[in-house]
Amino acid sequence: MGGPPAFFVDHLENGHTNGDSSVEIGDRSYVIGGSHEGNPLFLGVQIHDKITNKWSSPTVLGTGPKPCKAYSSIVLKQGRILIIKKGSASDDSIWFLEVDSPFVREQRKLLGKEVVAWSKGVRGNAEKPIVISGPSGVGKGTLITMLMKEFPSMFGFSVSHTTRSPRCMEKNGVHYHFTDKNVMEKEINDGKFLEFASVHGNLYGTSIESVEVVTDSGKRCILDIDVQGARSVKASSLDAMFIFVCPPSMKELEDRLRARGTETEEQIQKRLRNAEAEIKAGKSSGIFGHILYNDNLDECYKSLKNLLGIDNDTPVNGVEVEGINLPKEHTVTKMEDKILIQETGEAAKNMIVLDLSSINGGAPGRTRGIGLGTLKSS
Ligand SMILES: Nc1nc2c(ncn2[C@@H]2O[C@H](COP(=O)(O)OP(=O)(O)O)[C@@H](O)[C@H]2O)c(=O)[nH]1
Numbered sequence: 001m002g003g004p005p006a007f008f009v010d011h012l013e014n015g016h017t018n019g020d021s022s023v024e025i026g027d028r029s030y031v032i033g034g035s036h037e038g039n040p041l042f043l044g045v046q047i048h049d050k051i052t053n054k055w056s057s058p059t060v061l062g063t064g065p066k067p068c069k070a071y072s073s074i075v076l077k078q079g080r081i082l083i084i085k086k087g088s089a090s091d092d093s094i095w096f097l098e099v100d101s102p103f104v105r106e107q108r109k110l111l112g113k114e115v116v117a118w119s120k121g122v123r124g125n126a127e128k129p130i131v132i133s134g135p136s137g138v139g140k141g142t143l144i145t146m147l148m149k150e151f152p153s154m155f156g157f158s159v160s161h162t163t164r165s166p167r168c169m170e171k172n173g174v175h176y177h178f179t180d181k182n183v184m185e186k187e188i189n190d191g192k193f194l195e196f197a198s199v200h201g202n203l204y205g206t207s208i209e210s211v212e213v214v215t216d217s218g219k220r221c222i223l224d225i226d227v228q229g230a231r232s233v234k235a236s237s238l239d240a241m242f243i244f245v246c247p248p249s250m251k252e253l254e255d256r257l258r259a260r261g262t263e264t265e266e267q268i269q270k271r272l273r274n275a276e277a278e279i280k281a282g283k284s285s286g287i288f289g290h291i292l293y294n295d296n297l298d299e300c301y302k303s304l305k306n307l308l309g310i311d312n313d314t315p316v317n318g319v320e321v322e323g324i325n326l327p328k329e330h331t332v333t334k335m336e337d338k339i340l341i342q343e344t345g346e347a348a349k350n351m352i353v354l355d356l357s358s359i360n361g362g363a364p365g366r367t368r369g370i371g372l373g374t375l376k377s378s
């Protein structure tokens with residue numbers, strides 16, 4: 001068996017005094033252990049810069065693994081560290097700490113501080129997220145509701161945060177997370193958001209967690225966000241499908257907004273003013289690979305399903321995204337894109353092979369497509 005041996009950490013201690021437990025990448029050591037900022041549910045990360053001899057606590061994005069006694073860590077390409085926890089539940093055994101991935105680099109630039117990001121490893125291969133934009137009143141919400149009703153196990157909605165007030169039928173946590181401006185601004189600063197924008201005078205944003213929740217359920221994530229948000233997502237490392245919905249005419253858009261009856265006259269006027277610029281940007285910005293015209297609702301819905309590659313014959317089950325069961329005690333070896341996991345103990349056991357050659361996704365959200373097989377030991 002070739003390849004470098006895995007890096008083992010068997011007795012993890014709190015803090016960065018345990019020099020043995022660091023993972024070395026370039027001029028930096030990453031100490032992964034203890035808990036995150038005193039949160040006992042969350043494994044901590046600290047960075048040692050060998051050039052300046054300084055320690056720092058990075059902003060940690062995404063939901064991380066629970067603390068553990070022991071894990072193996074393996075440095076992968078693209079600034080990622082694979083963490084294989086010992087003795088963990090199947091949905092908490094494989095994690096990726098991104099320390100210099102494209103997502104981390106862009107968030108570092110955006111937030112102006114040191115950033116790392118967790119992404120849980122899962123089997124299965126849910127398809128890329130769908131971003132739907134279009135002017136207020138064009139029918140985005142209606143189309144998304146139809147899709148989720150017809151294919152409940154296939155699609156999940158990314159519930160955004162907003163500082164606008166709830167409409168009378170809207171439920172907190174279902175349609176939006178309604179929040180205070182101060183709270184949302186602090187959370188944006190703390191790196192909790194994938195994107196955010198000021199729209200019609202209010203703040204709206206997609207939290208990393210809201211995308212993770214959908215990915216964890218094995219469903220394809222739908223984001224209903226404005227053109228500015230779509231632009232941010234397009235510029236980010238999140239590989240998504242972008243759809244823009246146009247109204248048949250400005251007059252029809254106005255009629256729909258009025259008929260919906262959820263806005264004051266002043267708000268309607270503001271939305272109509274913004275609509276012209278949004279439609280222009282939607283059609284010409286190069287962000288959107290697909291444009292739908294919502295004239296007749298049923299026809300538009302059919303076109304949307306066609307775009308998504310589903311018709312009425314398609315099975316309606318979502319893609320299964322499973323956790324990974326590993327033996328409690330094991331040793332780990334790396335061989336190119338494959339990680340060999342050998343159970344330790346008395347009886348000779350099969351070897352588990354994690355195939356990382358077709359992993360995709362990553363932070364924000366989950367790292368998917370991990371292959372899993374067994375090799376019989378002779
Ligand atoms: N950038 C961004 N835009 C959002 C988000 N959530 C909603 N929006 C957009 O904000 C705009 C206003 O949404 P809303 O107040 O629900 O009004 P509606 O579009 O008239 O139903 C719409 O263009 C939404 O697509 C988000 O998380 N991020």
Ligand SMILES: Nc1ncnc2c1ncn2[C@@H]1O[C@H](COP(=O)(O)OP(=O)(O)O)[C@@H](O)[C@H]1O
Binds near residue numbers: 136140142294297
């Ligand atoms: N194709 C359509 N024809 C007529 N009315 C529509 C159509 N699509 C949506 N509507 C209605 O227009 C209003 C605005 O739709 P909505 O889904 O709330 O838009 P958005 O989410 O884009 O703001 C709703 O009252 C909805 O029932």
